[in-house]
Amino acid sequence: MSPDGHTLAAGTAAEHTVRTWDISDPRHPKALGKPLTGPASWINAVAFSPDGATLAAASSDTMVWQWDTRSRQSTGTLPQPAPVAAVSYADDNTLTTLAGDGVLRFWTVPGPVVATGASQVFSVSFDATGHRLLTGDGDGSLRLFDVRDPQRPAGTGPPLRNSPGTGSTALAGASVLAHDARTAIGGTTDGSIRLYDLTRPAHPSPAGPPVSVAGATIEAIALDPRGSTAAVSSDDGTVRLLDVSVPSRPVARATLTGPAGIAFGVRFSPDGKLLAAAGEDGVGYVWDVHDLRRPRLLTTVRGFSGSVYATSFSPDGKLLAFGGADYSVRLVDLSHPDGPAAVGTPLIGPVGEIYELAFAPDDNRLAVSSIDHTVWLWDLNRPRDPDLLATLKASDAGLLTVAFAPDGRTLAAAGRGDTVRLWNTDPDTVARWLCGAVGDPITRAEWAQFVPDLAYDPPCP
16 A cells, blocks of 8 residues: 555556556545556565655566556566565665565665656756756656766756747757756757756756757757757758857857758767768768858768668767667778778677667767667777677667766666666776675685686685
């Protein structure tokens, strides 16, 4: 039963679902929506969080499932080594579980998961400190979160939306957060953009009226390193450059053309002199934009067998990546910008379209988000001999966006679901965390019993 006594939850065996009822009037209970789904086996126990916002279920599929009680969307799972028999909340941020191995476990929740409440997340971006995360969501909203503690992300204020009568249509999901986190920019379905003042995060407000930019839906928005110029790509095949140094009065500077169809992802080089864009026509475009009065097309990247959706520059600006519908990533050497050259063979591995790419800001690690539910992480310090570092399972739905925080460790990914997942990608930090969580280190006697052919070298001190 929920803490307020108004909702009853029950897990099922044969159906593998959780059903909920409104029992505000106990004599006339009412079913609340469709059953909560996801588990692949019996539901053995259910529990509400103290604030009633989350419902957890212990399942024989060796998972603890969690749902947002408002959106009724899954917010994540906690893996166990055996069927889970019991679950309960010790407080708002601590979940206790008991699995078939007889071990009582304590989990910090929600953990590194940002629950947006929307059905999809199209874009994510960090501010310069990595403390703020902006999401562009499928319900026509932008949402700002405080992620200083990735284990306890929290919303900072109400969702940002285009209100009826503002002269613009709904937000389309394209978004970017200013480096100082004082401004958010969102694109709309009618080709305009809207800037929002986040000076008071709990009380955000429009920085000005909608600004007409293009003739069709806005696909992506990127800021240059100084944060004064925005690049806006659109379904009309253009990339528009705007001066946004005064958020209340954006000024158009240039229109870039080339894509024969939709212009998808856009990115500035780290020095702000180049701009890359991905085209529906299967071509990657690179412009020299160091002089906004005279931008020029520098080169095109071809060879894709379908649309190109995403692009990203390495932190030194010498390597450029494009990814797209043929499940591959192509690399371009920009050491000599006037003579770009393809690097090696395409990166392959994902088994679905690649909608976003992100280089880490401190080295040549490239994160690739795919509709196959995964994030692929490559080390490209030797781009002709790439090293796959990890494949991260992000969700049970396809991924549409990925971004590194400025610290180079925190990685955010989201897509066809209501959550953004955060990872710490620093191997040493992860190793220390794992060693602190597994209990006593392996003894010499245990080592001799299980791995007698190797010298004693415990992985945890």
